[in-house]
Amino acid sequence: MRFLKGLEVHDRPEAGARLGQMFINGSWESGTGKEWLRVVSPSTGQDVGWLPLGSRDDAHRAIASARENAWKLASMPVWQRAALCQAIGAEIDRRADEIATLLSLEQGKPIAEARGETAGAAKAFRNAGEQIKWLETASIPLEDPAKRALSILQPKGVFGVITPWNYPVALPSIYYLGPGIATGNALVWTPAPTTSLCAMLLMECMIAAGVPEGTVQLVTGEGPVVGDTLVTSPETQGIAFTGSSETGKVIAARSIGKAQLLELGGNGPTIVLDDADLDRAAGCIVKSALANAGQTCTATERVLVDARVHDALVERIVEAVGQIKPMASTDPASKLGALNNEENAGKVDSHLAEAVSLGAKILTGGSRAKNMPTNLYYEPTVIVDVPPDSALHCDETFGPVIPILRFGSDEELYALAAKSPMGLSAALFTRDVSRAFRHAERIRCGVVNVNEASSYWETHVPVGGAAGTSSGTGRTGGRHTLLEMSDLKTITFHLEP
Template identity: 30%
Template structure:
């Protein structure tokens, strides 16, 4: 069945789009059209930003609500998202190929946890303090909502990243204009239903699906106070340039080429699920996946055979099947990019010990075989460039110092993992990794802790109290003691 939308969620209502251009959403599994929606134009974006501005500035608007009232509304939103979990999971898996075994916990359950976390956090956050001065006065320092936030969300985790951006914004008292990716639009309409059902005031959240030009116009819009973007480093640089010229705050969560360091005492068989998650989550279409796997030279053959068995045993197929572990790439164009990386790796002398082609028996859908390369030069394109697919590079090291050097030899710095029987040793090595986040025998974002990258992996932090702080500005009032 094709889901055909004619309207956009602006100002608390589904209103007719100004644009006549349409977005056609295809199933990553069947290649068939599963839905259509308007592609927002500049007029639509203007309307969304104006609605967000009114909701923020009007007397009695969202920014003027009490902390308790905002927190209660966010909790209602969490309830409404939870009530639509099955539909969200289905739409996401149908559109981008994410296996439902992943989409359920990360696209439905995790957003609910994030909304509840920020509702609780804002209740516990002191937004004003009086500081005694060093001269003859004192100062009142108040943290106030930053204003209208443009939130640009990618296709790989559309609902999780929507929550990461919108939950702290709502808690802070900001309003949001959300731009979903054209590959994953259908689930955003379910989110709009949840927003309306939760009684979030009109204009506090507005949704304008669109392509790159829609995002560019939103980023540069004079009515926007801050931009929050998740996506490629190339696009992030352009957004940073625009925001720099406008002196506009921006948070950028960009690409990665993270490394998993397997130490000499690591128990591979005891960490199968964790290693699979860290290296192949969401078919490899995840910015934090560890596409480089570094192993001691004396355990190289063992590690190669272990990983080869892991990839060969992975169930590849329909993401709507609960047994599926690896689904298709999001689009035909993206599959072509991944296959281009594979071809380049082979041309550079790397050897595909597993995969390297398309799965047999899957003639429809944008599938790529889970692929493991050896004989990978640490300076090669495969070791340095983000693939964003189920492609792993296995490389040996002689000592831990060399492993850390290889891991840090990257323009990115987003994630990483250490695998060891000695947690204290793992923590010590993790602190040497030039990356915003590192896991020891595990990797998963947690709402309580800041997430983000360094180097080409981005600017700023999301999640944790730091994510809330990024939606607030400081205002100081100086007072005399006289």
């Protein structure tokens, strides 16, 4: 027996347990791998089921099937693909309670958040189906009077899709599955092992809605095995990945020459200027830091506050955090559920311990929550005097932690903001429009939300890492994802006189 993110891996599942399956070449199967993951709920500590860990052979078979059947979606008229996406959204809505319940158990988030995520997944497919109908291309003016030119959009081919555990239903739907089907690409999807059982339900919805056989494949397993096969296979034309910056760099290097859509880690600053509405700033900071137990790429990961309002802001944040306690994720009243896995919880422990050893002060929280169903619940934490070079400030912590640093000048602010190599999203609180524009344009992030949380986003809005940062390449959101997953082809004509 070995362990994967704190979960046991065995050579066979227990008799009578719920068994996960893969969907390859139009059929459900357990694959050719020799190991099974025992999936235990981070919320309850109870078994959820067993997941087959696929082999490279399973991934190769799925890729071959997708390549063979890619023409079915590619040749489908746009309006028909749009209708298919609408049907998938309707099927998700029909099974929403079932999906949300399993999602909460398997991922660890409160059931209310799981319901919201499931609704977001259905909306994502509907949006993709609507937007693809109006994605127009151009007729291009030419200098040569005997020529005409136009551009069209075509699917890239087979996309390998690798998705994380923090939003295992909504994120694949919004970022990749909905847009991929809408644009006519064949997809081979490998979800994170710790949340692959709810991914199966999403796959069932796509099948029930009528996705052509062989065009969407689900292969469960570990990233270095299944994911790496998708990345390196010469039969995949594109790679879509959301996950850590470290893994993203490996994927980028190993998939050179393919289309890459990579949404990686985030640690964008939340900046509070001296003229900010502190009540609003504190409310947005706490909500963004604690949603999904802080396991969001765009969460409030660090707060940079003008020294003149530091104490007043901290007082408001501590008061707001004091009203939120970890509760069992299955409780309808829960607003703070469990972390997904021991590996991530250990990182939160490590980041806090290092910061404290360097002089930071924990004002509230700072440890695992006691008397909870599992050891994966974390007290919401506010920590001040955070050292600028600490991991808590420079890295993505991915937990319910609010690190606060003060600055005394614009130059100091920009230096602190640039300490982290990531540049996904940021927030800025000020009443001065001129200052808002000046700082928003200076901060190197793909998104800057003014007087709103760093995690605010609507699914048609472009989001992605700033160039030169460790937060990825490409843009997701509405038509922008559709364009990323399409080839723009130019066709010219010579007209006979």
